[in-house]
Amino acid sequence: MKVAVIAESFLPHMNGVTNSVLQLLKHLRREGHQAVIVAPATSWAGPAWAAERAPASVEGFEVHALPALPLSGYANVRVAAGTVSRVRRLLERISPDVVHVASPFVLGWRAIQAANQLGLPTVSVYQTEIPAYAQRYGAPWLEQLLWNHVRTMHSASTVNLTPSSYSMNQLVEAGVPRLKMWRRGVDTERFTPARRSGELRRRLAPNGERLIGFVGRLAAEKQVEDLAVLADLPDTRLVIVGSGPLKAQLQELLPDAHFAGFLGGDELGEMVASLDIFVHPGESETFCQTIQEAMACAVPVVAVGRGGPLDLVDNSRTGWLYAPGLLGDLRGHVTDLAYDDAKRQAFASAAWASVQGRTWPALCDELLGHYRSAIAAADARV
Numbered sequence: 017m018k019v020a021v022i023a024e025s026f027l028p029h030m031n032g033v034t035n036s037v038l039q040l041l042k043h044l045r046r047e048g049h050q051a052v053i054v055a056p057a058t059s060w061a062g063p064a065w066a067a068e069r070a071p072a073s074v075e076g077f078e079v080h081a082l083p084a085l086p087l088s089g090y091a092n093v094r095v096a097a098g099t100v101s102r103v104r105r106l107l108e109r110i111s112p113d114v115v116h117v118a119s120p121f122v123l124g125w126r127a128i129q130a131a132n133q134l135g136l137p138t139v140s141v142y143q144t145e146i147p148a149y150a151q152r153y154g155a156p157w158l159e160q161l162l163w164n165h166v167r168t169m170h171s172a173s174t175v176n177l178t179p180s181s182y183s184m185n186q187l188v189e190a191g192v193p194r195l196k197m198w199r200r201g202v203d204t205e206r207f208t209p210a211r212r213s214g215e216l217r218r219r220l221a222p223n224g225e226r227l228i229g230f231v232g233r234l235a236a237e238k239q240v241e242d243l244a245v246l247a248d249l250p251d252t253r254l255v256i257v258g259s260g261p262l263k264a265q266l267q268e269l270l271p272d273a274h275f276a277g278f279l280g281g282d283e284l285g286e287m288v289a290s291l292d293i294f295v296h297p298g299e300s301e302t303f304c305q306t307i308q309e310a311m312a313c314a315v316p317v318v319a320v321g322r323g324g325p326l327d328l329v330d331n332s333r334t335g336w337l338y339a340p341g342l343l344g345d346l347r348g349h350v351t352d353l354a355y356d357d358a359k360r361q362a363f364a365s366a367a368w369a370s371v372q373g374r375t376w377p378a379l380c381d382e383l384l385g386h387y388r389s390a391i392a393a394a395d396a397r398v
Contacts, residue, residue: 017387018050020112020136022103022127024119024144025094026055026079027070030280031233032305033119033143036200038074040116043380045075052110053077054103056084056094056123080106082123096123104130112136114387117173119143125169132172137394139386140173141198142166142183145323148300152236167191174390177383179303180324196386199327200303201376206282207312209368211289220274220290225253226354229291229315231284231306232298234260239320242297244269245343252354257287289313292360293353299340301325311335311371316363318349334367 023037037053044051057070058081070081082102084094103126107115115131117124117140124140131138147162170176170192177198178184187195221227228246232238240262243254247270254273256266267275279287288294294310296319303324307317311328317335319325329335336349353360 017113017384017391018052018111019044019387020107020110020115020127021051021053022115022117022120022124023053023055024096024121024124026053027074028058029094030278032200032303035305036141036143037118039201039203039376040380040383041075041077043377043383045077046377047384049384051075051077052112053079054106054123054127055079055081056096057081058084058094098123098126100126100129100133103127104133107131107134107136114139114390116387117141120169120173121146121165125165128169128172135394137174137387137390138172139175139177139383139390140170141177141179142170142187143179143302145183145186145300145302149237152239152300163190174393175386177386180327182323182326183302196389198383198386199374199379200305200308201379202305202308202312202371202374203376204312204372206285207288207309208285209289209314211282211286211313213286213290216286216290220255221253223251225251226292227255227290228252228293228295228350228354229255229257229288229310230295230297231257231279231288231309232296234258234262234266236262237300238298240266240297241269242343242346243273243295245347246295246350247272249347249351249354252350255287255291257284285309285313288315291315293318293350294335295346295350296320296325297346299323304328308371308374311367314364314368316353316360316367318346318353320346330366330370334363334370 025033070079082096082098084096107130115136115138117127120140128138147159150156150158167190176195178187179199256273257276257279259278288310294315294317299320299322301323307328310317317329319329320340321337322340329337331337338345
């Protein structure tokens with residue numbers, strides 16, 4: 017089949033949406049399908065004028081980059097320009113069998129409308145709980161308006177995919193129809209206990225400290241500042257992996273932490289595998305791929321008990337969950353694992369075992385099944 021992939025964010029900006037799109041493209045190429053990617057450029061003037069450009073193709077598939085503006089306060093996030101008519105003309109040229117809309121919001125909503133005008137089936141993937149960001153960014157009055165927009169977009173889609181039971185329940189309550197579950201795979205070749213590095217550990221923990229790590233954007237919605245409750249735990253060191261607008265503020269708040277910056281590929285796999293405990297305090301995760309990657313490295317997890325982590329962390333077996341806002345419990349659970357080697361190893365082994373079999377090829381095969389269902393549903397309406 018031929019797939020038009022509409023990505024609300026894409027290379028060179030790496031995040032969960034970009035990663036899942038890259039895994040999909042790899043699978044489509046491997047299985048002999050065709051694809052065209054439509055995504056924001058890194059410049060309003062278009063890709064030719066951007067200092068940091070999206071690639072012209074990925075996995076041999078054309079990338080069509082639309083001029084875009086930076087999101088206020090977060091320049092790496094781009095908002096694509098253009099009208100529904102422009103996206104419709106693009107889709108007419110691509111002539112896909114199905115339109116995959118990754119984390120729709122602005123560009124994705126235009127694509128859903130354009131696809132409906134052309135009678136093309138859409139598979140919209142809910143990946144970002146944007147309404148929850150309203151509170152974090154000081155605009156709580158926008159939350160209901162944003163949920164209305166989510167409902168409007170997904171109600172206009174042929175099939176809607178959600179990554180976790182928590183997100184599924186949210187969308188059901190919001191009135192979103194035609195929902196199916198589609199979780200995420202994990203690259204167990206990149207994220208594996210075999211990448212644990214004694215050399216890296218000696219550099220980061222020269223006195224044998226336990227390494228407590230976080231991986232993600234350094235932005236308000238990730239609540240990295242909550243990790244300050246761990247900063248004074250004896251014989252431990254915080255490791256913060258990622259970049260974002262709050263980096264300088266967090267470095268001031270956590271002066272003894274190691275800030276590794278953005279890491280990708282095998283370098284990220286080595287860092288995650290070299291941790292002793294993985295922590296994730298963000299309350300607005302629809303899935304939380306970094307938790308799954310840590311578990312694949314046999315690193316136990318302490319995470320907030322809301323959103324995607326509820327499905328990923330088996331409380332008291334593969335890690336610990338704490339209720340939102342109870343930072344004393346976050347500290348207590350990390351303390352429990354940091355100073356009990358036997359318990360930490362038992363949790364680590366259980367975490368590793370829990371993610372085996374969750375491969376990207378298996379999950380992408382499942383996604384192709386959702387495409388076929390959407391195509392069949394569109395055909396039935398004709």
